[in-house]
Amino acid sequence: MTIPQQQRPPEELTPAAYGEGLPSPWYPSLQLPPPRRSYLWPLLCALLVLSAAVAVAGGVATAAALRGGGRAPTAATWVEVDAKAIDLVLQRRTEAVQRKDAEEWMADVDQRDPAFTKRQRQEFDNLTKLPFAQLEFERIPQSVVKMAAFLPPGAFEQYHAAVRVVPVTVRHRIDGVDSRPVATPWLAVFAFTGHKWVIAGDGAGKDLPTGEAGQPWDAAGPIAVVRNARVTAVISADTGPADGGQGLLELATTGLEQVAAVKPGGWDGKVLLTAVADRRIFDTYFAESQDRVAQVAAIAVPYYSAVVEWANRPAYATTRIVFNPSELSAAKGELQHDLTHEFTHAAMGPVTGPYTPRWVVEGFAEYVAYRDGHFAAAGIRQALGDLAITAFPDDKQFYEEPRNYVAGWLACRMIAEQYGQDKLVAFYEAFLRLSEVDSVAREVLGVTRAQLEQQWRDYVDAQRRG
Known part of the structure; x- marks a missing residue:
């Protein structure tokens, strides 16, 4: 916009x-x-739905798109997207904020990057300061190719085919302020590492949805x-x-x-x-x-x-x-x-x-x-x-x-x-x-x-x- x-x-x-x-x-x-x-309207929404589990063959094609047309990894290296596992991660984030449990929040974060780890800890602390009457993180199906444009630099090289930008709606109400739920965007980078899907970064680039990275x-x-x-x-x-x-x-x-x-x-x-x-x-x-x-x-x-x-x-x-x-x-x-x-x-x-x-x-x-x-x-x-x-x-x-x-x-x-x-x-x-x-x-x-x-x-x- x-x-x-x-x-x-x-x-x-x-x-x-x-x-x-x-x-x-x-x-x-x-x-x-x-x-x-x-x-x-909205023209920018292709409304291409990401299936719950991408087939291996489809995954290889997607990997090629993520690399901007470069050589895709072999089928043997591809990890299928587990939508249910990602939904559970998002559910645990909500519960962690509600219980003010920092360990539960960080358990789903890839902590190999010190800067990202620090940001995640600060985000959790900030979320717990806000008077939410309602808070939930909801995965929104979108075109995986469209979302690939928001992969941060180096993410594909680090995680190869096992990385995705997942659009998430942060649906919330501020107690004493909002009479109805408010939807704000978050482009979450999920990667498969250590035999599980974890949050590995935030989406980046041009044309971010309005409000992404602009919340308190x-x-x-x-x-x-x-x-x-x-x-x-x-x-x-x-x-x-x-x-x-x-x-x-x-x-x-x-x-x-x-x-x-x-x-x-x-x-x-x-x-x-x-x-x-x-x-x-x-x-x-x-x-x-x-x-x-x-x-x-x-x-x-x-x-x-x-x-x-x-x-x-x-x-x-x-x-x-x-x-x-x-x-x-x-x-x-x-x-x-x-x-x-x-x-x-x-x-x-x-x-x-x-x-x-x-x-x-x-x-x-x-x-x-x-x-x-x-x-x-x-x-x-x-x-x-x-x-x-x-x-x-x-x-x-x-x-x-x-x-x-x-x-x-x-x-x-x-x-x-x-x-x-x-x-x-x-x-x-x-x-x-x-x-x-x-x-x-x-x-x-x-x-x-x-x-x-x-x-x-x-x-x-x-x-x-x-």
């Missing part, structure tokens, strides 16, 4: 240049769009969990905030209250926030554009009842918030804005569809974050600069121009002021049923798209004049 990016503006256009309470042209947060709902338990160091009735925050235990995360909880609670004032129902009203020092957790969502990671402060990631890349039309489950660790030292006002903005995405997640325009998604989040603010005309003029206000921003170019956030914010603010806040919420929700702005505007507001755009242009002109 391609994550839309934002560009950092010149130094003179940073948020600090506008003073307290003025909108900045750079809003360093974003939301992953939901999957397109189509009979062709994947952090390289120890985590700590701080929580209240509505927020569960995961921070680094050794390098976290000096106040133990209490300040972050207070800001998060205020953000949730601001969101609830606009969207009081229709969502859980609770969030899981990951704010750890390990950059990998955040960077994994930018695999195709690592150069732009520093430009984004936080990301809202929608999750579903099944892993999007492995299932057809999964149901929405929740939205997780992941912070860029370099942004956690930002000023209190900036953090408050970012949290409120991202929590708005979480609140609107259940009613965000594939046809909800980005200017509506991001503009609504800005409307909630700045709802109680008062802005001088000079600040709005400076924030917009020479941005042409003609037609609503197009989805494909939205993130290429940071000032589109300002344009979207003013469009949503205009709708709320001229038609009422409830109408703005209804306008957003209508895109679940309708795919065009014109249709939604006619049904909810009683105007055409052209009329709505003219109202928006007039409103922006008035705001610029003050």
Whole structure:
């Protein structure tokens, strides 16, 4: 999944240049769009099922594919995949976390690689810190050839034909946060060694499923969990905030209250926030554009009842918030804005569809974050600069121009002021049923798209004049 990016503006256009309470042209947060709902979706899922036990002859052919067309091992060296044995390993992992039994967890790990062994011990420790109401590891049948693309370097040479990348869904619920199970992906490398199947590594490479290696338990160091009735925050235990995360909880609670004032129902009203020092957790969502990671402060990631890349039309489950660790030292006002903005995405997640325009998604989040603010005309003029206000921003170019956030914010603010806040919420929700702005505007507001755009242009002109 391609994550839309934002560009950092010149130094003179940073948020600090506008003073307290003025909108900045750079809003360093974003939301992953939901999957397109189509009979062709998801195209990346070949839906080729790995049988419970691959025949020896088939295994040799697969081995050739794993080697990228190289010489396959002889049939005598091939070890059949025992799906039942792998399922038992996954079951034992669940039980080990529930019982907090580190020895049981490590018994199914190939410990010849010190670095991987250390990561596994840390992962177990992190998992036991999280307040799970439900946790299970489920093997998902997929094409063995497709999964071979995620074999880490050297794995085939070390284990030869007796190695597989097995897609696993980590199905879980966080106690006090999730009302329904959440599915996150894990690409587990299984190898047959010592007369049994063991976990020998993690999948690697490009095009990893969304969220792989980006979960709080994947952090390289120890985590700590701080929580209240509505927020569960995961921070680094050794390098976290000096106040133990209490300040972050207070800001998060205020953000949730601001969101609830606009969207009081229709969502859980609770969030899981990951704010750890390990950059990998955040960077994994930018695999195709690592150069732009520093430009984004936080990301809202929608999750579903099944892993999007492995299932057809999964149901929405929740939205997780992941912070860029370099942004956690930002000023209190900036953090408050970012949290409120991202929590708005979480609140609107259940009613965000594939046809909800980005200017509506991001503009609504800005409307909630700045709802109680008062802005001088000079600040709005400076924030917009020479941005042409003609037609609503197009989805494909939205993130290429940071000032589109300002344009979207003013469009949503205009709708709320001229038609009422409830109408703005209804306008957003209508895109679940309708795919065009014109249709939604006619049904909810009683105007055409052209009329709505003219109202928006007039409103922006008035705001610029003050």
